[in-house]
Amino acid sequence: MKSILVVDDEEHIRLLFQDELTDEGYHVRTAASAREGWDLIAERVPDLVILDIRMPEQSGLEMLEDLRQRFPHLPIIMCTALRALEDDYTIWESQVSAFVSKPVDLDDLIVKVKDAIGAPD
Amino acid sequence: MKPLPATLTAPDGGPHESDLSRHLLLLNQISLTMQSTLELSRLMHVILSACTAGDGLGFNRAFLALVSEKGDELVGEMGVGPINAAECASIWAAIRDQELTISDFIERFDQARSFQDSDFNQMIRRLRIPLRPEGGVLALTALERKPFLITHASSDSRTDKALIAQLGVAELETAPLLARDSVLGVIVVDNRFNQRPITRHDRHLLSILAGQAAVAISNSRLYQKVEELNQRLEQRVAESTADLRDRLAELSTLYEVQQAIVTTLDLERVLDLIVRKAVEVLSVETCSIHLVDGERLVQVASYRPLEAEERGYLPNLPALLATRANILPPVTAPDGRDHICLPLRAQERLIGVLHLACNRCDLDAARLSRLAVTIANQAAITIENARLYQDLEEKRAEAQRSLAELRRTQAELIRKERLASLGEMAAVMAHEIRNPLTSIRGFAQRIGRAQENPKYRNYTRIIMEEVDRLNEVIANVLEFARSLEPRFSECDLRETLAETLTLLGEELRAAAIAVECRFPETFSLLRCDAGQLKQLFLNMLQNAIHAMPHGGVLTVALTDHPERVEIEIADTGVGIPADKLERIFEPFFTTKARGTGLGLHLARRIVEGHGGRIRVTSTVGRGTSFIIDIPRPRRQCPIPRRSYRHEEHPCGGRRRAYPAAVSG
Numbered sequence: 001m002k003s004i005l006v007v008d009d010e011e012h013i014r015l016l017f018q019d020e021l022t023d024e025g026y027h028v029r030t031a032a033s034a035r036e037g038w039d040l041i042a043e044r045v046p047d048l049v050i051l052d053i054r055m056p057e058q059s060g061l062e063m064l065e066d067l068r069q070r071f072p073h074l075p076i077i078m079c080t081a082l083r084a085l086e087d088d089y090t091i092w093e094s095q096v097s098a099f100v101s102k103p104v105d106l107d108d109l110i111v112k113v114k115d116a117i118g119a120p121d
Numbered sequence: 122m123k124p125l126p127a128t129l130t131a132p133d134g135g136p137h138e139s140d141l142s143r144h145l146l147l148l149n150q151i152s153l154t155m156q157s158t159l160e161l162s163r164l165m166h167v168i169l170s171a172c173t174a175g176d177g178l179g180f181n182r183a184f185l186a187l188v189s190e191k192g193d194e195l196v197g198e199m200g201v202g203p204i205n206a207a208e209c210a211s212i213w214a215a216i217r218d219q220e221l222t223i224s225d226f227i228e229r230f231d232q233a234r235s236f237q238d239s240d241f242n243q244m245i246r247r248l249r250i251p252l253r254p255e256g257g258v259l260a261l262t263a264l265e266r267k268p269f270l271i272t273h274a275s276s277d278s279r280t281d282k283a284l285i286a287q288l289g290v291a292e293l294e295t296a297p298l299l300a301r302d303s304v305l306g307v308i309v310v311d312n313r314f315n316q317r318p319i320t321r322h323d324r325h326l327l328s329i330l331a332g333q334a335a336v337a338i339s340n341s342r343l344y345q346k347v348e349e350l351n352q353r354l355e356q357r358v359a360e361s362t363a364d365l366r367d368r369l370a371e372l373s374t375l376y377e378v379q380q381a382i383v384t385t386l387d388l389e390r391v392l393d394l395i396v397r398k399a400v401e402v403l404s405v406e407t408c409s410i411h412l413v414d415g416e417r418l419v420q421v422a423s424y425r426p427l428e429a430e431e432r433g434y435l436p437n438l439p440a441l442l443a444t445r446a447n448i449l450p451p452v453t454a455p456d457g458r459d460h461i462c463l464p465l466r467a468q469e470r471l472i473g474v475l476h477l478a479c480n481r482c483d484l485d486a487a488r489l490s491r492l493a494v495t496i497a498n499q500a501a502i503t504i505e506n507a508r509l510y511q512d513l514e515e516k517r518a519e520a521q522r523s524l525a526e527l528r529r530t531q532a533e534l535i536r537k538e539r540l541a542s543l544g545e546m547a548a549v550m551a552h553e554i555r556n557p558l559t560s561i562r563g564f565a566q567r568i569g570r571a572q573e574n575p576k577y578r579n580y581t582r583i584i585m586e587e588v589d590r591l592n593e594v595i596a597n598v599l600e601f602a603r604s605l606e607p608r609f610s611e612c613d614l615r616e617t618l619a620e621t622l623t624l625l626g627e628e629l630r631a632a633a634i635a636v637e638c639r640f641p642e643t644f645s646l647l648r649c650d651a652g653q654l655k656q657l658f659l660n661m662l663q664n665a666i667h668a669m670p671h672g673g674v675l676t677v678a679l680t681d682h683p684e685r686v687e688i689e690i691a692d693t694g695v696g697i698p699a700d701k702l703e704r705i706f707e708p709f710f711t712t713k714a715r716g717t718g719l720g721l722h723l724a725r726r727i728v729e730g731h732g733g734r735i736r737v738t739s740t741v742g743r744g745t746s747f748i749i750d751i752p753r754p755r756r757q758c759p760i761p762r763r764s765y766r767h768e769e770h771p772c773g774g775r776r777r778a779y780p781a782a783v784s785g
Contacts (some may be wrong), residue, residue, distance in 0.1 A: 012560035020567065054552050081555035082548055082599070103558040103588050106566045 003027040007037040008052040025120030034058035048075045075116040155337035159344040168334040169201035180310035184245040187306035197248025200241045257281030262295040262307045296331035300339035374402045388507035392422035405479040412473035434460035447494045463497035467505035547602040562588040611646040621658040633672030657727045660720040661690045668694025691746035697739040
């Protein structure tokens with residue numbers, strides 16, 4: 001079963017994503033910060049990371065850089081609340097599988113996840 | 122003058138004691154009378170009258186011949202005497218009766234000059250005797266400077282027989298007119314009609330009279346010379362006065378030019394004045410000024426446009442640089458016009474050339490040269506002054522620009538600071554709102570999927586739609602914050618408008634809206650934030666489209682004024698009610714069912730950010746028209762600093778050709 005790590009400081013969003021992706025058939029773990037995320041990655045490297053950009057302590061973009069250095073081929077979906085400012089993130093585009101904008105349309109999220117890692121099995 | 126006793130000398134009587142004293146008195150009076158006149162013909166008449174008057178010497182006839190100017194002959198000047206014996210007798214009788222004096226004779230001369238028409242006078246005036254010994258007794262009198270008494274004229278070897286025949290006398294007396302060692306002429310007397318012999322006493326008196334006459338004639342001639350000199354002098358004075366007057370006129374013209382220069386530093390106007398004044402003062406056909414611009418001469422002012430072939434008469438630059446002359450020799454064109462060129466120099470440096478063309482110059486070369494050179498100097502000084510002034514102006518403007526730039530930078534910094542915080546705030550707000558929105562929308566989506574009851578499924582759809590609407594508001598706020606950072610560049614608004622229209626092409630077609638574009642053929646680039654203006658046009662055009670749900674005409678007009686740019690966007694849509702019209706620029710105010718109410722507020726902010734203003738007029742059911750005015754930065758002085766950039770467009774401003782209209 002394919003494993004997905006959701007890193008987001010918002011509890012409700014973690015719950016939403018976990019339920020949605022679990023229902024879809026993926027194994028989902030969640031982290032409320034970059035540090036927690038690294039702990040879970042240390043236990044097991046996931047098949048996909050869904051990463052919120054704006055977080056306290058280490059931001060999603062900083063974590064992205066570190067992840068890229070250690071796992072150059074790990075699929076990552078960035079999640080942003082600053083949709084209108086997405087121009088600012090164009091430099092990251094080549095490094096991530098996709099961007100999803102908050103408020104997230106769950107159907108759109110599933111499409112992007114499947115594009116990145118395929119079906120749950 | 123006391124009248125003398127009138128006595129007629131007896132035809133055959135000798136001199137008596139009383140006669141002698143009377144004659145001395147007479148001579149004295151004649152002398153006084155002669156001194157009283159300086160006019161030669163009057164003087165000669167006095168002399169001859171004295172010789173012939175009954176109370177004078179009493180000769181029948183007398184005549185004068187004067188040495189010619191060349192000194193080679195005697196010329197008969199005047200003869201006085203009756204025509205015949207009868208007239209002679211009647212004159213003597215009349216004189217005796219009337220007791221005429223010498224002064225009476227002179228008066229008579231003034232009253233009637235009829236004696237001049239007498240045969241005797243006419244004959245004398247034709248008289249020409251060579252001043253040689255063979256010229257006869259008159260010539261001898263002058264040559265030998267002594268009197269001659271001829272008693273048997275027809276047989277005397279010293280006489281000219283032709284003359285004697287004409288005079289018809291046997292006896293005559295001559296006397297030389299001697300003054301200051303020179304012979305002025307001779308005086309000749311006879312007693313043709315009464316045949317009275319000429320006595321020694323007569324001869325003595327005549328020689329005294331001749332001496333006095335000579336002095337008087339000499340004086341008269343001197344006087345005449347002085348008169349002539351005086352007249353010549355007066356003429357010179359008159360000429361000089363006229364010349365002075367001309368020069369004064371020239372000076373006043375130059376003064377006028379000078380005044381104009383002092384009162385205006387607008388080079389174009391002064392140059393124009395100089396060429397006009399030059400044409401006026403120099404009476405030339407045209408005048409033009411050309412200035413050195415790098416390797417060539419550029420025309421900066423002209424009385425009338427120069428024809429192509431006329432430009433050929435301008436000297437080339439190397440020739441101008443080589444010469445030290447103030448005025449070049451005129452060149453005559455095949456059409457007969459003279460072309461004259463004067464180098465313009467400022468501090469010895471060649472700055473240009475003044476060109477004159479004239480059909481037929483009314484002025485003499487000296488005056489033309491003098492005036493033209495003065496005007497050329499004036500022009501050179503003017504140009505230099507104006508350039509200096511312009512340099513100064515530019516430096517001042519530069520200082521002002523720097524100051525304005527500094528102020529703008531400060532304002533910009535403050536604004537950026539504010540914007541940064543606004544952007545930051547917007548970002549935080551977006552994050553804080555969008556996270557809960559994500560939860561709301563996501564869970565609603567999930568509930569909706571699980572819900573069997575269509576009524577509740579509809580509720581979850583509504584929740585999701587409302588979330589999307591809220592999200593749009595946030596997107597607008599973020600866009601608004603971002604759009605407030607201006608990025609200036611030179612841009613062609615026709616292109617900006619055309620691009621915006623292209624973006625909306627699909628919407629326009631879908632709404633069946635016809636687009637009418639009115640763009641100028643040429644447009645000077647405008648310094649503005651193209652991105653902001655595009656956003657502005659997009660908002661305005663979208664509003665117009667929304668106002669015409671059932672189609673209509675969208676008019677987009679661009680007008681390029683020297684000081685400003687005007688953009689009109691008009692629709693034939695639903696219109697805005699008057700009570701709402703004044704509120705449409707307020708933030709969050711909207712007349713549309715779906716709208717954030719930020720579009721027009723943003724539009725006004727953008728226009729004001731460009732120093733412009735936006736106006737609106739609207740009639741419900743007829744349509745709405747927005748007029749946007751954006752000012753152009755103030756233009757620079759039209760004359761460049763050291764050179765003239767371009768003849769056609771001295772005002773600068775890049776211009777590009779552009780199609781007359783862009784169809785929508």
